[in-house]
Amino acid sequence: MSEECYETLCFGSNPTVRCQRCATSVRVLSVEAGLGPRSTRNTRLMNVSTPTLITFVIYIAAMILIGFTAYRATKNFDDYILGGRSLGSFVTALSAGASDMSGWLLMGLPGAIFVAGLSESWIAIGLIAGAWLNWIFVAGRLRVHTEHNHNALTLPDYFSHRFEDTSRLLRIFSALVILVFFTIYCASGVVAGARLFESTFGMDYGTALWIGAAATILYVFIGGFLAVSWTDTVQATLMIFALLITPVFVILALGDMGTAMDTIAAQDPSNFDMFKGLSFIAIISLLGWGLGYFGQPHILVRFMAADSVKTIPNARRIGMAWMILTLAGAVTVGFLGIAYFADNPALAGPVTENGERVFMELVKLMFNPWVAGIILSGVLAAVMSTLSAQLLVSSSALTQDFYKAFLRKGASQIELVWVGRAMVLLIALIAIGIASNPDSKVLGLVSYAWAGFGAAFGPVVLISLVWKRMTRNGALAGMLVGAITVVVWKEFIGLGLYEIIPGFILASIAIYVVSIMGKEPAASIQQRFEVANAEYHAG
Numbered sequence: 001m002s003e004e005c006y007e008t009l010c011f012g013s014n015p016t017v018r019c020q021r022c023a024t025s026v027r028v029l030s031v032e033a034g035l036g037p038r039s040t041r042n043t044r045l046m047n048v049s050t051p052t053l054i055t056f057v058i059y060i061a062a063m064i065l066i067g068f069t070a071y072r073a074t075k076n077f078d079d080y081i082l083g084g085r086s087l088g089s090f091v092t093a094l095s096a097g098a099s100d101m102s103g104w105l106l107m108g109l110p111g112a113i114f115v116a117g118l119s120e121s122w123i124a125i126g127l128i129a130g131a132w133l134n135w136i137f138v139a140g141r142l143r144v145h146t147e148h149n150h151n152a153l154t155l156p157d158y159f160s161h162r163f164e165d166t167s168r169l170l171r172i173f174s175a176l177v178i179l180v181f182f183t184i185y186c187a188s189g190v191v192a193g194a195r196l197f198e199s200t201f202g203m204d205y206g207t208a209l210w211i212g213a214a215a216t217i218l219y220v221f222i223g224g225f226l227a228v229s230w231t232d233t234v235q236a237t238l239m240i241f242a243l244l245i246t247p248v249f250v251i252l253a254l255g256d257m258g259t260a261m262d263t264i265a266a267q268d269p270s271n272f273d274m275f276k277g278l279s280f281i282a283i284i285s286l287l288g289w290g291l292g293y294f295g296q297p298h299i300l301v302r303f304m305a306a307d308s309v310k311t312i313p314n315a316r317r318i319g320m321a322w323m324i325l326t327l328a329g330a331v332t333v334g335f336l337g338i339a340y341f342a343d344n345p346a347l348a349g350p351v352t353e354n355g356e357r358v359f360m361e362l363v364k365l366m367f368n369p370w371v372a373g374i375i376l377s378g379v380l381a382a383v384m385s386t387l388s389a390q391l392l393v394s395s396s397a398l399t400q401d402f403y404k405a406f407l408r409k410g411a412s413q414i415e416l417v418w419v420g421r422a423m424v425l426l427i428a429l430i431a432i433g434i435a436s437n438p439d440s441k442v443l444g445l446v447s448y449a450w451a452g453f454g455a456a457f458g459p460v461v462l463i464s465l466v467w468k469r470m471t472r473n474g475a476l477a478g479m480l481v482g483a484i485t486v487v488v489w490k491e492f493i494g495l496g497l498y499e500i501i502p503g504f505i506l507a508s509i510a511i512y513v514v515s516i517m518g519k520e521p522a523a524s525i526q527q528r529f530e531v532a533n534a535e536y537h538a539g
Contacts, residue, residue, distance in 0.1 A: 052200060052364075055373030056380060060215055063231050063381060067219055070227035076413040080420065081396040082153050082305050083225040089311045093319035095232035096302040097326070098239065100131075100293075102386035105330050106239065106379050107192055111356035113334025117271035119278050120334075122286035124327040130290020131323055135316035138294055139303040141465040141536050143312065146304045148532040153304075154393075155297050155457065156401040162464055163472035164525055168405065170476055174457070175401040177483055178297055179427070181452035182394045186431035188449065189216070189387030194435065195356060196379055200364070206436070212383070213432050220388045220395075220424050225305065228392060232385045238378030240322060242363065243329025246375075249366040250336040254343065263339035271338060285498035292450040292500055295457030298389040309539035333359050340365075391424045398423040447498070448490065455482035455503025463511050468529040474515030482507030 074080050087095070112120040145162070152158035156174040163170060193212025197203050203211070219227075254260045270276045275283070293299065306312060337358040341348040347365065351358045363375050399420040404411055411419070460478045463470050482503045489499040520526075 051369040052373035052376060055370065056200075056377045059374075059377035059381060063219060063234075063384065064222065066230050066234070067222040067224075067227040070224055070230060071222055073226055074224045077399070077416040077420070078153060078413075079226070080224040080417055081392065081400070082301065083229060085147070085305050086226075086307050087229055087302065087305045087311070088307060089315040090318060091229050091233050092302055092306045092311060093315040093317075094236035094322060095229040096299050096315075097319050097322050098232040098236035098382060099228070099298050099302065099386050099389040100296065101239070101323075101326065102189075102192075102235075102382035104188070104192075105326060106243075106359050106382060107195060107356040109327070109330045110334035110337065110359045111354070113331050114337045114351065114358040115355040117268070117276055117338070118274050118331070118335065119276040120286070121274070121331050122278075122283055123289050124331055126287035126290035127293075128290070128320075128324060128327060129287070130293040132316075132320055133290070134293035134299070135312070135319065138300070138462060138465060139306075139316065140309045140312040140539065141533075142300060142303045142461070143306050143309050144536045144539070145465055145529075145532045148528055148535070154396050154400050155300065155461070156397060159460065159464075159475060162525070163470075163475055164522060165472050170472065170479075171401050171405060173476065173479055175397040177452065177456045177479065178397040179394055181449045181456075182297070182390050182397075183427055183430050184434065184452075185449035186387055186390045186394070186427060187434035189383055189390060190428075190431050190435035192383045193380065193387070195354070196360065196376070196383060200360065200376055209432065209435060212380075213428060215380075216384045216387045216391070217424065217428050219384055220391050221421055225301075225392060228385060228389050229302070229305070231381060232389070235378055235381035235385050236322060238375070239382055240326050240329070242359075242375040242378055243326050243333060246359070246362055246366060247329060247332040247336055250333070250340050250362060253366065254336070254339055260336055260339040263342055264335065267338055267342050271335070279496065281496045284501065285496065288498045288501040288504075289447075289450065291458060291504045292454030294459070294462045295453040295455070296450070297393045297453065297457070298386075300461065301389075301393060309536060330359075333362060337362055391427055394427045395420040395423040398427075448486075451486045451490070451498065451500035451503060452483060454500045455486045455507055458482070458504055459508040459511055463508065467515075468526045468533075469515060469520065470511060471515040471518045471521055473518050474511045474513075477514040478507040478511035481510040 109120070109123065112123070142158075146152040146158050149158055149161035152161055155178070156171045159165070159174050160168065160171040165171065190209060190213050193216065194205055194209040197208035197212055198205055201208075219231075251257050251260055254263065264271050278286075303312070306315065337351065340362065341351055341358075347361070350361050360376060360379065363372050366372075367375065399416055403419050404416060408415070456479050459482060460475050463478075464475065485503040485506050486499045489497075489502050
C-alpha cells in the first residue's frame with residue numbers, strides 16, 4: 001500500500017476513493033501492527049495529526065484572549081457574574097443555545113442516534129418544544145422581574161426578593177440545589193472534554209481528564225460572564241457550521257443519500273422506526289426533556305443579562321433557528337454514521353467502543369486535518385464554554401448567596417471576585433472526582449442534573465412570573481418536592497419514566513396547594529409584580 005493511498009484512506013476528504021487492495025491491507029495492518037487512523041504508534045499518523053494539535057492550541061489561545069478582553073470590560077463582581085445586563089439579541093440567543101447544548105449536542109445525541117436509530121430523536125423534538133416555550137413564557141418576563149426585584153443577579157437572589165423572604169430559606173435551599181446538581185452537570189462537561197482529547201490525540205482517559213479540566217479552569221479564572229457569552233457566540237457559529245457540513249461530506253463519501261439510506265436499512269430496518277422499542281411512557285420520557293428548560297440557571301441567566309426586554313423577540317427567532325438546525329444536524333450525523341461505519345468496518349473500532357465518539361471520528365475521517373482541527377477545536381470550545389458557564393453560576397451561588405449574604409455583607413468587589421475564583425476550584429475538583437470513572441457517559445450524567453434543575457426550579461420560576469398569588473411557602477414547597485421527587489424517583493421508583501416529569505408535576509401541585517392554603521402575599525409583593533408585569537406587556 002502506498003503512502004498516498006494510506007493518507008487518502010485515513011484523512012482525505014473522500015475516504016471511499018480507494019482500491020480494494022488498500023482497504024484489505026489496512027485491515028490487516030490495523031490488527032497485526034497497530035496501524036490505522038487511531039494508532040499512536042504510527043509516525044505518519046502523528047505527523048498528519050499535528051495540524052489538529054496546532055489548531056487546538058490556537059483556538060484555546062484565542063478564547064483566552066477573548067477572556068482577557070472581557071476582563072478589561074469587567075469593573076466589579078456584578079459585571080463578572082451578569083455582564084452588566086448588556087447582551088444584545090444575537091449574543092443572548094447564541095450564548096443561551098451554546099451553553100445549553102455543547103458537549104451533549106456534539107457527543108451524547110449523535111451517539112444515541114448512532115446506537116439506537118431515529119427513536120432517540122424524540123429527545124430533540126422535546127427540547128425544541130421546551131426551548132420555544134421557555135423563550136415565550138420565561139425569557140422576557142424574567143428579564144423584567146429580576147430587575148424590579150432589587151436588580152437580582154442570581155436565581156436565589158430573585159427568589160429571595162420576589163417573595164421578601166427574611167428567613168433566607170429560599171436563598172439557602174436554591175443555592176444548595178444549584179451546587180448539588182451543577183456539580184453533576186460540571187462532571188458531564190469534564191467527561192466530554194476528556195473524551196475529546198482521548199479520541200483526538202490518543203491520550204489515556206486520566207491524562208485527558210486533567211488537561212481538559214485545567215484548560216477550562218484557567219478560562220473561567222480570567223473570563224467572567226462577558227467572556228463566556230462572547231466565546232459562546234463564536235463556538236455556536238462553529239457548531240452549526242460543523243453540524244451542517246459534516247452530513248454533506250458523509251453523504252458524498254457514501255455516494256448519495258439513497259445509497260446511505262439503503263445501507264442503514266440493510267443494517268437494521270428498525271433504525272427508521274421512530275417507535276422502535278419504545279412504549280408510550282418511554283416516548284413521554286424523551287419528550288419530557290423539554291420541561292427542563294424552565295429551570296436551567298445557566299440558560300436563564302442569559303435572559304437576565306439581555307440589555308432590555310425588547311431584545312428578547314429577535315433573540316428568540318435567532319436562537320430557535322440555530323437550535324433547530326443544530327439538532328437536525330446532530331441527528332443526521334449520528335444516523336449517517338450508521339451507514340458510514342457499516343461500509344467501513346475497519347474504521348469502526350472507536351465508535352463501537354463508545355458511540356459518543358461518532359461525530360469526532362467522522363470529522364477526522366471526512367476532512368483535511370487542518371479543517372478537522374478547526375471543527376474539533378470548536379467541540380473543545382463548546383465543552384469549555386458550557387463548563388465555564390456552569391462553574392460561573394456555581395461560583396456566584398457560593399459567593400453571592402452564601403459568602404456575601406451570611407459571612408461578609410460588606411465584602412469588597414475584589415474580595416468577592418477572588419472568593420468566587422476559589423469556589424470555582426472547589427467545584428471543579430469535585431466534578432473531576434465524579435468524572436474520574438472512565439465508563440461515565442455524558443448523556444446519563446446530564447439527564448440527572450437536567451431533571452434536578454427542571455423539577456426544582458422550573459415550576460417555581462414559571463409560576464412566579466405569571467401568578468402574583470404565589471407565596472414564599474409555596475415556592476419553598478415546590479423546590480423541596482421537585483428536588484426530592486427527582487432523587488427518590490431516580491433511585492427507588494423508576495418505572496421507565498424520566499424523573500423530571502413526576503418531579504415537575506408534583507412541584508407544580510405543591511406550589512399551588514401551599515400558596516392557596518396560606519395567606520396572600522404582602523401588598524408590596526403584589527404591587528411590585530403588577531408593575532413588572534405591566535412593563536413586560538408594554539415592552
